Amino acid sequence: MSGNSSMWRRRFCLLAVCALILSIPESPLCGQDTSPARLDADGEPLPEGALARLGTLRWRNGHNLSFIAFAESGQQLLTSCGDGIIHVCDVSSGKELRQFGEPMKPPPPEKLNLGAQYFLDSVKACLVAASADAGTVAVAAPERVTLWEVSTGKKLDSFAHNYEPLATGLAITGLVVTNDAKLVLTRAADEKIKVWDAARGKVLRELGEQNAVKRQTLWPPYCPLVLSPDGKLVADLYIGPPDQQQRQQTNELRVWDVNNGNLSWKYDEVVGANEGANSPPPAFSADSKRLASMHFNGSIHLCHMPSGIEYQVIETPKRKGEQTNAISLQFSPDGKTLGFLTHSGDNRRLNFEKSIQLFDLASGRYLRQIGSAAPRLRTNDDVGVMPRDDWILRGKSLAWSADGKTLADWDHGLVRLWNVDTGEGNDLSGGHFAEITQLCLSKDGKSLVSSSTDRTVRTWDIGAAKLKEKFEWPTDAITAHLITGDCGLYVSMRTTNRPNTETTLHFLDLPQARERFKIVEAEQARYYYPLMCSSASGNLLAIPAQNRQYDMYHLADSKADLSNTYLDLRGLDYFQTQSAACSSDGKLIAIGLDEGDRRLPNPSEHIESHVRLLDEASGSMLWQADVPAAGCRAVHFSPNGRTIAASSGTGEAVVLLETASGKQRGTFKLTASALAFSPDSLFLATGMLNGDVKLFYNGKEIASFHGHSGKVHSLLFSRDGETLFSGGAEGTILVWDIHEQVRKARPQKEISTEGLKALWADLADADASKAYQAIAHFSNSPGQAAALFKEHLKPAQDPEPAEVDKLVAALDSDDFEARQKAVDALAELGTGAREVLLKSLEAKPSLETRKRVEELIDKLKTGTPSLPRGILREIRAVEVLEGIDNKEARSLLESLAKGVNGARLTSEAAAALKRGAK
Numbered sequence: 001m002s003g004n005s006s007m008w009r010r011r012f013c014l015l016a017v018c019a020l021i022l023s024i025p026e027s028p029l030c031g032q033d034t035s036p037a038r039l040d041a042d043g044e045p046l047p048e049g050a051l052a053r054l055g056t057l058r059w060r061n062g063h064n065l066s067f068i069a070f071a072e073s074g075q076q077l078l079t080s081c082g083d084g085i086i087h088v089c090d091v092s093s094g095k096e097l098r099q100f101g102e103p104m105k106p107p108p109p110e111k112l113n114l115g116a117q118y119f120l121d122s123v124k125a126c127l128v129a130a131s132a133d134a135g136t137v138a139v140a141a142p143e144r145v146t147l148w149e150v151s152t153g154k155k156l157d158s159f160a161h162n163y164e165p166l167a168t169g170l171a172i173t174g175l176v177v178t179n180d181a182k183l184v185l186t187r188a189a190d191e192k193i194k195v196w197d198a199a200r201g202k203v204l205r206e207l208g209e210q211n212a213v214k215r216q217t218l219w220p221p222y223c224p225l226v227l228s229p230d231g232k233l234v235a236d237l238y239i240g241p242p243d244q245q246q247r248q249q250t251n252e253l254r255v256w257d258v259n260n261g262n263l264s265w266k267y268d269e270v271v272g273a274n275e276g277a278n279s280p281p282p283a284f285s286a287d288s289k290r291l292a293s294m295h296f297n298g299s300i301h302l303c304h305m306p307s308g309i310e311y312q313v314i315e316t317p318k319r320k321g322e323q324t325n326a327i328s329l330q331f332s333p334d335g336k337t338l339g340f341l342t343h344s345g346d347n348r349r350l351n352f353e354k355s356i357q358l359f360d361l362a363s364g365r366y367l368r369q370i371g372s373a374a375p376r377l378r379t380n381d382d383v384g385v386m387p388r389d390d391w392i393l394r395g396k397s398l399a400w401s402a403d404g405k406t407l408a409d410w411d412h413g414l415v416r417l418w419n420v421d422t423g424e425g426n427d428l429s430g431g432h433f434a435e436i437t438q439l440c441l442s443k444d445g446k447s448l449v450s451s452s453t454d455r456t457v458r459t460w461d462i463g464a465a466k467l468k469e470k471f472e473w474p475t476d477a478i479t480a481h482l483i484t485g486d487c488g489l490y491v492s493m494r495t496t497n498r499p500n501t502e503t504t505l506h507f508l509d510l511p512q513a514r515e516r517f518k519i520v521e522a523e524q525a526r527y528y529y530p531l532m533c534s535s536a537s538g539n540l541l542a543i544p545a546q547n548r549q550y551d552m553y554h555l556a557d558s559k560a561d562l563s564n565t566y567l568d569l570r571g572l573d574y575f576q577t578q579s580a581a582c583s584s585d586g587k588l589i590a591i592g593l594d595e596g597d598r599r600l601p602n603p604s605e606h607i608e609s610h611v612r613l614l615d616e617a618s619g620s621m622l623w624q625a626d627v628p629a630a631g632c633r634a635v636h637f638s639p640n641g642r643t644i645a646a647s648s649g650t651g652e653a654v655v656l657l658e659t660a661s662g663k664q665r666g667t668f669k670l671t672a673s674a675l676a677f678s679p680d681s682l683f684l685a686t687g688m689l690n691g692d693v694k695l696f697y698n699g700k701e702i703a704s705f706h707g708h709s710g711k712v713h714s715l716l717f718s719r720d721g722e723t724l725f726s727g728g729a730e731g732t733i734l735v736w737d738i739h740e741q742v743r744k745a746r747p748q749k750e751i752s753t754e755g756l757k758a759l760w761a762d763l764a765d766a767d768a769s770k771a772y773q774a775i776a777h778f779s780n781s782p783g784q785a786a787a788l789f790k791e792h793l794k795p796a797q798d799p800e801p802a803e804v805d806k807l808v809a810a811l812d813s814d815d816f817e818a819r820q821k822a823v824d825a826l827a828e829l830g831t832g833a834r835e836v837l838l839k840s841l842e843a844k845p846s847l848e849t850r851k852r853v854e855e856l857i858d859k860l861k862t863g864t865p866s867l868p869r870g871i872l873r874e875i876r877a878v879e880v881l882e883g884i885d886n887k888e889a890r891s892l893l894e895s896l897a898k899g900v901n902g903a904r905l906t907s908e909a910a911a912a913l914k915r916g917a918k
Contacts, residue, residue, distance in 0.1 A: 052734075053733070053734055055432055057709075057732060060414060070399055070401045072151070081413070082128065088100075089415070104139075104141045104142065126141045129177055135181075136156065138184055145172075160201065161194075174236070179229075187225050193234065236252075239251050253268075269296060290335070314364050328340075333400055333404045355371050356407055368423065413709075432452040432458065432732070434452050436713050438727075440716065446462060455472055457471045457482070579634050583637045592635045593632060610632065613644070623662035633647060634647045641915075642879045656699075666699040674726075679721050689712075691708035697746070710730055751781050759774045763872075789892060793877055796896075811826075874908070878905070881909075
């Protein structure tokens with residue numbers, strides 16, 4: 001007995017010691033970060049690596065919303081972006097309380113049609129629906145339907161649906177769930193309505209007929225479902241694809257008995273082709289006894305259910321010269337008022353004004369309009385075709401609170417709440433509420449200026465992470481562009497509602513909004529989506545004009561001078577200019593464009609994308625390079641002008657092109673939506689469609705940050721290159737600390753003698769990616785690089801006439817190798833040989849020699865590829881010296897800049913010194 005007692009005492013002592021050890025707080029020396037998490041101004045935690053958040057997350061989402069509903073007696077709001085996650089927010093503050101669901105990804109780009117590929121950030125993976133009492137949420141993912149309990153976030157049931165995804169992403173286009181969560185009804189574009197037993201995942205019955213349509217079409221049919229609150233009736237609106245031969249399409253509204261599958265009532269309407277999609281889904285009243293539907297002529301028809309007897313018609317207000325697109329109809333909870341969400345405006349410009357119309361159902365009288373707001377500014381990402389998934393989601397974009405006092409809708413990713421009586425909206429202060437399209441620094445680098453499609457420009461105090469000033473764009477501006485060389489200047493484009501009329505560009509300074517000057521175009525630009533690019537010095541502006549041309553303007557303090565040259569893009573058969581950028585000195589312009597062949601049956605499905613480099617002074621093309629993915633949606637020059645980064649519209653690739661040669665320096669397989677170079681041009685930052693920000697050096701990823709809830713639209717480095725700013729689709733700007741990543745990426749290394757020889761040889765390599773690696777290695781060994789270059793690089797001198805004559809004579813040699821050596825040697829002599837070559841033509845050489853001389857003269861004049869290896873090495877060596885930017889490097893550049901005028905080495909060194917002096 002005593003032995004057992006001793007054993008228990010030992011065990012007790014051991015347990016006590018263990019408890020004591022566990023109770024000792026962990027020492028900071030254990031390597032764990034014990035510092036408190038950083039918070040933003042609203043008390044929200046900042047993502048790892050972020051120093052600050054400029055703006056607020058309240059009411060904002062990074063992706064376009066696809067579902068909204070009130071819950072918990074109107075105290076909470078449910079939203080989803082179609083990614084499988086349901087967000088639960090507090091109605092009084094907009095603060096997110098919790099979220100539930102399972103994250104889902106849309107189909108990969110290769111499974112989508114070309115139209116959907118251009119909208120990767122808008123493609124939905126899931127369709128979401130709530131029961132009438134908002135107690136249950138159904139999520140239809142690419143393979144399964146899952147039910148969730150709203151109050152607890154608990155998964156109730158899940159079953160496979162076996163539908164094939166559409167070419168635009170979604171598999172199911174109609175989804176409803178009963179209040180008791182026992183039945184789920186689904187509909188696909190070419191399928192019957194299926195009534196599912198949610199617990200067993202079995203189809204109980206099918207309603208209607210199967211439709212013969214093409215699932216892979218760019219415009220799949222629009223066929224939402226609406227369930228009556230009592231769960232007994234389901235309304236099925238079917239808008240088939242347009243018949244282009246007959247120039248018409250049919251809208252079919254059918255009401256089915258859920259329990260027996262019988263058709264209770266139907267209505268058919270034949271409308272013009274592509275006009276049927278203007279009809280929103282119908283709506284049941286709270287007592288399930290009435291159905292409201294909208295006909296194409298804009299009238300709202302109310303019928304008794306289930307008989308379908310029409311008892312009232314309401315004419316909606318219209319404004320002359322404008323088109324109204326209906327989005328959603330909803331009865332108020334007491335059934336006395338009908339809410340009607342619309343887009344109204346000039347259809348050609350897609351400059352719609354979104355508003356909610358209210359009607360008194362007892363009298364049929366129009367009550368008032370609430371929620372009216374100026375349309376968002378257009379960006380280069382906007383195109384003339386809305387993703388079809390957005391049409392499919394229309395009926396879920398308006399919701400009444402349980403007490404009928406508040407209406408909720410969304411604008412892209414922004415949640416709007418409206419007081420029904422006063423028309424007042426929820427508080428959106430605290431920052432931008434739409435995507436950040438541009439970022440630039442003030443002259444002293446202490447303030448950040450941001451521009452957004454929410455029609456505002458805001459100036460932020462970076463150190464205090466606070467808003468300093470706010471400016472609102474004029475209501476008639478449809479596009480806006482900050483000239484980044486001078487933050488006190490911006491451009492807004494105004495236009496009339498009629499096509500092919502006058503376009504005016506207004507140049508104003510900030511924050512006074514004083515107009516400095518304006519440019520009036522005689523005819524509206526042919527390009528439906530205007531592109532503007534300005535140089536870093538703010539002295540050059542390229543604006544698309546009529547007939548595939550770019551007008552060039554040189555900007556001064558109070559005027560804009562039209563250049564004598566313009567950029568001519570004629571000669572392309574089928575194309576659209578997607579993006580444009582100017583080099584920092586304004587001498588080069590890069591244009592990203594898509595080109596196709598109209599002779600093909602579907603030219604838009606066979607697009608080839610290019611980057612074209614143009615000389616601003618002459619307007620001539622220097623080179624054209626292919627982009628290895630469809631749609632060149634963004635091009636950017638590095639600050640030193642040596643590299644052009646281009647990203648594809650389908651988000652599949654980012655390519656780095658060498659300005660001097662047009663050859664690829666590197667390619668990254670990324671879904672990039674924004675690009676930015678560091679001030680020293682050595683680091684590349686990419687913003688991603690999923691909200692990530694990645695940092696690259698020497699072709700390798702060195703850091704990745706995640707903080708935005710949606711697409712990253714803009715990026716900017718601080719002047720010292722140790723801070724990165726990113727602007728997201730949700731309207732916030734994150735300030736990232738990249739000091740450590742930059743320092744570790746560039747360790748100072750000693751290069752061996754053999755290594756120096758090899759790298760010197762690589763600088764002259766025709767493979768631009770190999771030379772780019774050599775540039776990075778030299779940049780990490782500044783002392784050795786400067787010493788080596790001082791030994792090999794000498795200021796350019798005028799060539800000896802006798803030497804040039806000898807080389808010109810060799811152009812007529814019968815030996816191919818001798819002729820080629822002469823061509824290369826003359827090219828390396830630069831413009832100093834041009835006069836001698838011109839004189840040689842006066843001697844009437846043979847036709848072959850004349851041809852070679854003329855080609856060489858043209859090459860020396862424009863600097864077009866392919867450049868001789870010696871000149872390429874000199875250009876790349878100057879790039880290294882400019883990046884090193886120490887005393888020895890600047891001294892060597894000053895020496896090289898004193899070479900003979902017109903020589904490529906002389907001009908490159910002088911340009912590098914000029915950039916460094918700013």
